[in-house]
Amino acid sequence: KRSSAQGAQGRNKVTKRKLDLGMEVLISAVVGDLVSRFISFLAQNYGTQTCVEEDRRRLELILLRMHMVVEEAEGRQITNRGMFLHLKTLIDGVHLGYYMLDRLKFQSLGEESVEDDEVSNWSQSLAVSTFSAAKRLRLAVAASIMKNAPVAFGTGSTTNLKRVLESLEAKTADMREFVVLLGSCPRLPRQPYCVHLYMDKCMFGRHVEKEQLINFLLCDDSHHDCTHISILPIIGPHRIGKKTLVQHACKDERVCNHFSHMFFFKGDDLRNGVFAFNNQAASGKYLFVVDFIFDVDEAAWTNFQSYLQKLPGAGIKIVVTGRAEQVANLGTAQPIRLKSLSQEEYWYYFKALAFGSMDPDDHPKLASLGMQLAALLQGSFLGANILGELLRANPSTEFWRGVLSSIRVLVREHMSSFGTHPEDLLGRNFPVNFGSAALVGGPAQGYLVYDLREAGPAQSELPKLTSQELLTGRDIPVEDKFEVLVWRSRIPPYCDYVVTYEKQKNHVAVRKRQRKS
Structure with missing residues (x-):
């Protein structure tokens, strides 16, 4: 019995030792696996971070090269159409690259998470409500646009950086021939330094189109057409x-020296016969600019051309501007088509207006808010100048966040109600419901905004109340209806924009008026 008991104890000890040894091996294996995974995770993150930093430095060097070539090209007189197209792609690439750099700088601030939560909650609240099928469709479109409106920060930034880098490297690889041809182009007269110093005092984003227009005006093609009349839409x-x-283009020194006479008309002037300005016209080169606000009156246009045939000028150039595609049929040259700025190019412009002399790198939170705000404006030049001046005068994170929230609510309400952006409504002269949420620090008063127009020469006195004062809630008139000076342009043609504000007394009546419009 003793021997059997001792044998059992021995076997138990051996078994226990085996179990302890097995547990030690298992624990060691698990710990080793966890340690190896942790090391691999750290190595992968460090490798990704290092790769992103290297790509960022490569992007900065590429942008430096491209920026030098673009700046040199803008100081040369280019007449080759192919070189214009290449310059356009280089300019787009520069704006895309700087936009990507700003995204990488400001993406870690977390501003986008707030917007995503707001959009998510708003979408959920819409889902449980009962509306008509048409209204649900408008709300779905609005939710989609509002979610895509802010800058798309996130995990795809590394992939986007790779794509942008590859695209710009391909552009710089084809840049050598362009640089060689650029050396044969004559230099342009240097512009004053103040033109480049202040963004709101120069025309932005239209250098290629401007040079194309000037080339058309300076080209002597009278021998190609017996009528000696050339028309550019x-x-x-x-x-x-x-x-x-x-x-x-008309204020350019080359154009001023080329033409003896310049005249500017509107479409209504042709209809009223105002173009018969001088029965004893002098000889020389003539330039006519005709702005068609609406459709072209064919009979008035034919009468205008017949009158030009009688002029003794050695060459006549006509530039016609308009929104309708009908204007393109009037031209003898390929039309110049102006489009809205891309998001990357618009951010470059908006950033310069909103920050002024401040460096956006020193104010990353403001830059993040500004990128989201610029995306909501949909390329509006008027909106960029109004809000840019307002933000530049109030460099505060709370103020910028309040402006962003107000514009976001304004866009959201109109997208949900009408399926279109407020800027589009104003462009079509439809009223915009400028609710109390759109005022930064102002009273709880809603407005109906409509009739955005250029103040003509007949308007002797401009409104004293500016949009900056109204948006911040200062000096609001007691009248129910008043006019506001929206913006005064500092570049030719120096337009003054005025809009009508009307206080909302009856919200039901306002909505009925909007739906009717």
Whole structure:
């Protein structure tokens, strides 16, 4: 019995030792696996981070090269159409690269998570409500646009950086021939330094189109057509910069020295016969600029051309501007089509207006808020100048966040109710419901905004109340209806924009008026 008991104890000890040894091996294996995974995780993160930093440095060097070539090209007189197209791609690439760098700098601030939560909660609240099928469709479109409106920060930034880098490297690889051809182009007269110092005092984003227009005006093609009349159409949406482009080209020293006479008309002037300005016209070269606000009156246009045939000038150039595609049929040359700025190019412009002399790198939170705000404006030049001046005067994170929230609510309400952006409604002269949420620090008062227009010469006195004062809630008139000076342009043609504000007394009546419009 003793021997059997001792044998059992021995076997138990051996078994226990085996179990302890097995547990030690298992624990060692598990710990080793965890340690190896942790090391691999750290190595992978460090490798990814290092790769992103290297790609960022490569992108900065590429942008430096491209920026030098673009700046040199903008100081040369280019006449080759292919070189214009190449310059356009280089300019787009520069804006894309700087936009990508700003995304990498400001993406870690977490501003986007707040917006994503707001959009998610708003979408959920819409899902449980009962609306008509058409309204649900508008709300779905609005939710989609509002979710995509802010800058798309996130995990795809590394992949996007790779794509942008590859695209710009391909552009720089084809840049050598362009640089060689650029050396044969004559230099342009240098512009004053103040033109480049202040963004709101120069025309932005239209250098290629401006040089194309100037080349058309300076080209002597009278021998190609016995009528010696050349016509260039410029087509684009409302308030896209057609008249600004023409005015800058006409004020160029080369154009001023080339033409003996310059005349500017509107479509109604042709209909009323105002173009018969001088029965004893002098000889020389003539330039006519005709702005068609609406459709072209064919009979008035034919009468205008017949009158030009009688002029003794050695060459006549006509530039016609308009929104309708009908304007393109009037031209003898390929039309210049103006489009809205891309998101990358618009951010470059908006950043310069909103920060002024401040460095955005020193204010990363403001830059993050500014990128989201610029995405909501949908390329509006008027909106960029109004809000840019307002933000530049109030460099506060709380103020910028309040402006972003107000504009976001304004866009959201109109997208949900009408399925379109407030800027589009104003462009079509439809009223916009400028609710109390759109005021930063102002009273709880809603407005109906409509009739955005350029103040003509007949308007002797401009409104004293500015949009900056109204948006911040200062000096609001007691009248129920009043006019506001929205913005005064500092570049030719120096337009003053005025809009009508009407206080909302009856919200039901306001909504009925909007739906009717």
